[in-house]
Structures are given as C-alpha cells and as structure tokens.
Amino acid sequence: MTQHNRTLPKGFRGDMVNGFNPQDPSHLSEPDLKHIERRQRVLGPAYRLLYRSPVEISRGKGVFLYDKQGNEYLDAYNNVASLGHSHPRVVAAIHNQLETLCTHTRYMQDQLVEFAEKLVGTFEGELGKKGCAMFTCTGSEANDLALRVARFFTGNSGVIVTAEAYHGNSGAVAAVSPSLGRNSPVDPFLRLVPAPDSYRMPAAEIGRRMAEDVARQIADIERHGGGLAAFIADPVFSSDGLYFDPVNVLASVAAVVRQAGGLFIADEIQSGFGRTGTHLWGHVRHKVEPDIVTLGKPMGNGYPVAGVVLRPELVAEFGRYFNTFGGNSVAIAAARTVLEAICEENLMANAVKVGGQILDGLRGFQKRYECVGDVRGTGLYFGVELVKDRCSKAPDMDCALAIVNGLRDRRILISGTGSDAHILKIRPPLVFTSEHAARLLEGIEQTLRSL
Incomplete structure (x- = not known):
C-alpha cells in the first residue's frame, strides 16, 4: 500500500502499518507475548492485530471498551457498533x-x-x-x-x-x-x-x-x-x-x-x-x-x-x-x-452537533500544528491528513502512525487510512456525546504536543 516505508522495521509490510509488527515484540509483557504466540499458531499469519501494542478487550458498553484489568478505552473507530457497544x-x-x-x-x-x-x-x-x-x-x-x-x-x-x-x-x-x-x-x-x-x-x-x-x-x-x-x-x-x-x-x-x-x-x-x-x-x-x-x-x-x-x-x-x-x-x-x-433517539442530529464540535477542534489543531495538512469531515466521520510539509503536501506516514499509537497508549482508539496510511480515520459511535468529544480532542492534542 505504501512506498514510504524506509523507517519501518525490516520485513514490516506497508499494509501492516496500523497494526502490530510480530517482528518487533520486545516491548510487550510476557502474558501478551504468550497470547500472541498462541494466536499466531492457531489462527495463522493472515490475521492481524491493531496497534504497536495490541489491545486486549473483554467487554464493551456504549462508547467504551474494557480490558481484563478494567481499563477503559474510548472507542472512536468502530463503525460496526455504530449505536455503541451492547446497545x-x-x-x-x-x-x-x-x-x-x-x-x-x-x-x-x-x-x-x-x-x-x-x-x-x-x-x-x-x-x-x-x-x-x-x-x-x-x-x-x-x-x-x-x-x-x-x-x-x-x-x-x-x-x-x-x-x-x-x-x-x-x-x-x-x-x-x-x-x-x-x-x-x-x-x-x-x-x-x-x-x-x-x-x-x-x-x-x-x-x-x-x-x-x-x-x-x-x-x-x-x-x-x-x-x-x-x-x-x-x-x-x-x-x-x-x-x-x-x-x-x-x-x-x-x-x-x-x-x-x-x-x-x-x-x-x-x-x-x-x-x-x-x-x-x-x-x-x-x-x-x-x-x-x-x-x-x-x-x-x-x-x-x-x-x-x-x-x-x-x-x-x-x-x-x-x-x-x-x-x-x-x-x-x-x-x-x-x-x-x-x-x-435523534442520532443523526447528535452526529451533526457532536461532529461539529469535533470538526472545530480538529481544525484548531490544523492552525496550530504544521504536520496537520488537512481536516475533512461530516457527521461523525473525520479524516486528518498528516504531511511532512504543507508546500509539498508529502504524506507523513510515520507521524500518523505515531499519533494512532500515541492515542492507543492514552486509551483512545482510532486508525489510519489512505494509500500511505497517513490519514487519521476517526469514526466514533453515533451515541458520542460532547464529553466524549472533549476527551477525544484532549487526547489528540496531548499526542500532537508529545511529537
């Protein structure tokens, strides 16, 4: 999918860019390593996990997912449960x-x-x-x-x-x-x-x-x-x-x-x-x-x-x-x-209202951070394009990958899309509220600052 893979680990294919690299597992805990080893053995290599540090999920409720330890993840990506998990x-x-x-x-x-x-x-x-x-x-x-x-x-x-x-x-x-x-x-x-x-x-x-x-x-x-x-x-x-x-x-x-x-x-x-x-x-x-x-x-x-x-x-x-x-x-x-x-439940009107709040926040980041080249969205669906510089508009896959994984570390889930996987794909459930939007935007800004 991508030609811009010079900084990826050897053997790490472009179409895995939003996922876990099985050749670079050193940062994972022993239980996670054992689980992934079992998974790869029984499911085979075609199955992929999201994120540099894969997320272990035990249950979901509304806009949140939870791991076995009870840690809460804000799901701003999963379009399958468009009304929220376990509606x-x-x-x-x-x-x-x-x-x-x-x-x-x-x-x-x-x-x-x-x-x-x-x-x-x-x-x-x-x-x-x-x-x-x-x-x-x-x-x-x-x-x-x-x-x-x-x-x-x-x-x-x-x-x-x-x-x-x-x-x-x-x-x-x-x-x-x-x-x-x-x-x-x-x-x-x-x-x-x-x-x-x-x-x-x-x-x-x-x-x-x-x-x-x-x-x-x-x-x-x-x-x-x-x-x-x-x-x-x-x-x-x-x-x-x-x-x-x-x-x-x-x-x-x-x-x-x-x-x-x-x-x-x-x-x-x-x-x-x-x-x-x-x-x-x-x-x-x-x-x-x-x-x-x-x-x-x-x-x-x-x-x-x-x-x-x-x-x-x-x-x-x-x-x-x-x-x-x-x-x-x-x-x-x-x-x-x-x-x-x-x-x-007037979820389309909610998508317009809360989506407008998110879009305004993302456009604010575009004004303050040079790497944010373009912001696009309607309702509760957004694309944020990361570039190396605004003159050439050259895709910055590394920046997008860092943001996706930085948000995951802050327990906020999004992904990437586009030919170079350099566009943030943000797609919250239609039941997202203003409070959830504020948490999402805060996490994105913290991640952008950390870069």
Whole structure:
C-alpha cells in the first residue's frame, strides 16, 4: 500500500502499518507475548492485530471498551457498533427474537416483509418507490451479490473503482479491492481511477476530472473487447483517504457510467445509516440515485446482517437467490431495532452537533500544528491528513502512525487510512456525546504536543 516505508522495521509490510509488527515484540509483557504466540499458531499469519501494542478487550458498553484489568478505552473507530457497544435495545431485540424463532427467508414472516418495506422507504427517487431488498450476512456478501447482479444484467464484466478502494473479502470483491495490496490479485476486468482528492485538486474541477477518468477507463475496457458492468464507490471514499466534499462528483460519474450501459453501485457499508449526519445515506449528499445500494457493518450493531437495495428490473430474470442466514429472523430483529434507534433517539442530529464540535477542534489543531495538512469531515466521520510539509503536501506516514499509537497508549482508539496510511480515520459511535468529544480532542492534542 505504501512506498514510504524506509523507517519501518525490516520485513514490516506497508499494509501492516496500523497494526502490530510480530517482528518487533520486545516491548510487550510476557502474558501478551504468550497470547500472541498462541494466536499466531492457531489462527495463522493472515490475521492481524491493531496497534504497536495490541489491545486486549473483554467487554464493551456504549462508547467504551474494557480490558481484563478494567481499563477503559474510548472507542472512536468502530463503525460496526455504530449505536455503541451492547446497545440495550438491540441486545433485547436479539435476545427476545432468539428465544422465539430464528429461521430463514423461505417461510412467510411478517417482520421480514415489514422491515424490507421500511428500509426501502428510507431511499429517495425510484429506489424508494419501487426498490426491493435482498439480505446477506456481511457487506462483502452484499457487494459480491451487487457485482453478480450487475454482470448478469448488463452481460458485461468490466468494473471501475477508485485507486485505494475496499469492497470486501470474498473472492469476487477482493478482486476489486486494490487497497488489499500487491499480494491480493485484482480482476483482469478491473480498472482504477483516482479518488477525488480535495486536498490536492481544485474543488471546481474534481467532478469533471473524475467523470473524464471514468470515461477513459470505459474506453480502455471497450478497446480490449469488453464492456462495463459497474462503477462501485463508497460515497465518502473511506479507504482512499476520506473525501467528503465537494458533493457534485458522483452524479456526473453515474451519467457517464449509464451512457456506457453500466450500473452505478453505491457502497454504503461505511457511509450509511446516518454516519454523515445530514443524510441517512451518503450518496444522497451527492444528489445521485444509484442503481444498487449495498449495506453492511452498522446495520445490526454487531449482529451479522447486510443487504442490497436495487431496482427490481435488475433481478427480474436473475434466477433464484437464497442465503441461509441472510435475513434470518434474528438478523431482521437487530436491523429493525438499529433503524428505529437511529430515528427515535435523534442520532443523526447528535452526529451533526457532536461532529461539529469535533470538526472545530480538529481544525484548531490544523492552525496550530504544521504536520496537520488537512481536516475533512461530516457527521461523525473525520479524516486528518498528516504531511511532512504543507508546500509539498508529502504524506507523513510515520507521524500518523505515531499519533494512532500515541492515542492507543492514552486509551483512545482510532486508525489510519489512505494509500500511505497517513490519514487519521476517526469514526466514533453515533451515541458520542460532547464529553466524549472533549476527551477525544484532549487526547489528540496531548499526542500532537508529545511529537
């Protein structure tokens, strides 16, 4: 993922930059070393731990995680538990449904149909009026299904994504996830376009440039005898470095894609369910109507449930779809409760309010610390870009790594993103309060001072 790895320990790959380096364990305690040794033996080397000093977690409650000694960690990273860990309404819904029934979608169940109607009704335009929902267990499965549908409907194989996109870990979607690194082979029909880098490109040109880049890649696919099936994008470009604005980018891209006979897929796995604060779905900020929307991570607040919402004609002749656990009774109970809680607990308004407090604080750091090159955010999602100097805007991965691990040592959890892992990725639960925001900002400032 990164070319700037001169200061990393020998053998420490760039795609491990936010994680524990097994070749440098000397600073860890004996119990931690034994646990990691057992873990590596039984789970294998492909599993990774976060942070230079991995965090041992025993339980979670609200915005906090706790280790076995009872130490409290402020979780400003985990989008899976978007309502906070062990949210009481979701726990009760899962418990009550599991006591009653857990079965698949081949039986008539009112709650399945009612939730699908409610979910589809949250969308705008044709999806909201005529769309249908298909349920999976994970976001990877959702993107895999979306890709299958797009290729079946168009009869084409070509896919276009942004340069550091991540869309999942099944075989099909890992092959369209260039952020997985050099050792993960990409689909021969995949083409890449640069992300809409608002830090390095004039805002007025970003939409035009991206549409032109997509058009060039479509022409390249066609020149090689193929056709375009889909363009897939996360509306906030999470893995590329978090680019929230401008919001006139995706509509022009979608127009180019459709003109070529392809479908526009909005991957809402990270940006959906109120994360951006102003809208339930990230693509609405761009005033674009996708052909397919994929959902995941926060949908069940930790329970594995995901899905797609799409135009019904796309699957009119698709054939049989069945997923044993996708959309099972417990999954639907969890998802229904999450959607209700977002609305009834005014969590989007909270994301705007508390997110504004955090964004103001981060922009204050930008004024005071030269290494903070750019601050981007909306709702409760933020990217902080660390640079070696503001003239060259050269990425500073070492600085970002020091901040991520410095915060971990202060028991505040965030991570990094971007092609050089030099962008702080801050993504607190939607139940974050002003007090939690103050603690997060204080920890960041202490860490910046220590550098």
